[in-house]
Amino acid sequence: MAVGKSPVRGWRSRLFAAGTCLFLGVFVGAALLLIAGDMLYVDKKAVMTVLTSGFIRRALWMSVWTSFTTTALALLFAIPMGYALSRYRFPGHLLADTIVDLPIVFPPLVAGLTLLVFFHQTTLGRWLGKVGLEFAFQPKGIVLCQFVVSASFAIRTVKSAFDDVDRRLENVALTLGYTQWGSFFRVSLPLVRGGIIAGGALTLARAFGTFAPLLIFVGSFRGRTEVLPTTIFLEQSVGNLEVALAVALLLIGVATVCLVIMRLVGGRPLVQQ
């Protein structure tokens, strides 16, 4: 149960450990129970539909590439932003820090509405559309929607990771001949690898499950702007509950595999004894 070296445990310690693990067990057990319920409901025909449908295959591919693109973009922003928020104090720091959290607290539906209004009702949005940056009802709009609702998770997590890096390590790197860039890439960045992986995993999970803003901003066009959550919506709206649940299980499975791979590939301990 314990990680690494463990102290001598009496009955009080065992009771404490059992108490904490009880909550973990209840949570994980409930989640597995719900998934098992879905599995029992799904019949063979629904599974075959999911495995053979071209639309669902395309939706799966759309979900995968848009989610990974969103995660990469989110980390591209999260790393410099997290560093800036962690290391520099400037006028408007508090405001910037708060705005980063906004997409976490407002309903995802609002993100879709806001994007739709921006690209259709504002001069700048319409101009962007005219110069080729049209996102509404386009596959690239899926990435934009996912980015808006999920990037904050990456930024917040990476910022916390930078907060935990001792500044003296960066200072020593500076005195040893590295510039600020060298210190960042050789010291700070390797030390926040765990935070980057965690932020990436959260972003991927959120992006994979994004639905409400997509419905508003890119619509639910079969085979064009369809991701797996859209498929679930479309199937259940026409009464194919078994197929909808089978797609949901596919979504859960793919997301779980992606998250496990991310953790296995990037989660090896960097600091050794």
Added chain:
Amino acid sequence: MIRAEAIKFTVGDFCLGEVSLELARGEYFVLLGAPGSGKSLFLECLCGLNRIDSGRIVIAGRDVTNLEPCERGIGYVPQDYALFPHLSVAQNIGFGLRARRLSSAKISQKVGTAVDQLGIRHLLDRWPLGLSGGEKQRVALARALVVDPEILLLDEPVSALDEALRAEVCLELKRVQRETGTTTIHVCHNFEETRIVADRVGLLRAGRLVQVGTPGELFDRPADAEAARFLRVGNVLSGEAERCGKPLCGGDR
């Protein structure tokens, strides 16, 4: 070798300076002061980690006041050593050499010389988290010395060690400094440590350098009563000095 001219630096309510100091090549200088007197801030100013408000810093004839830390030619060992936890001991020591784009063979050779000098070859494949305080101190010292700095700045380098080990490590610091001939500023608040390593000592109080001299001069003739009390010189008696019936300077002297 190093000249600090009227350095002034303010942070919050605390003001360092103006501090002026000049060290000869190969000198081992100890900056002594109570915690909070500004010793570490002074070192950080010399390193370039704090931009000074006014004054000038000259190292080996070069005005480095406006140069970045990486351009100053210094070796810096902070308190608790700040070893890079994601790098092995060998990688920690060779870290500064990589910034100088030396070949792998040259890096291995220089790291080898440094570890032999400090007797830590057996630690090369270890990781910082598994090292004892004394081992960390030696690795940090090797990392700072391996880049052949013009000046070595040590911020309380033995304060994290236990009492029994301090004297031994101080003797080793002095030996290594003599062998390398590196001009050194060593910050501490321990008198025993000061007596072992210092060629000269400066007493810093509330951001001001109140006395500079050899350890003998400092401990035998403190600048004033407050310095005497800090240095724990016994028999501090109040009185007035006079010559031929005329007071010399009054006060506690």
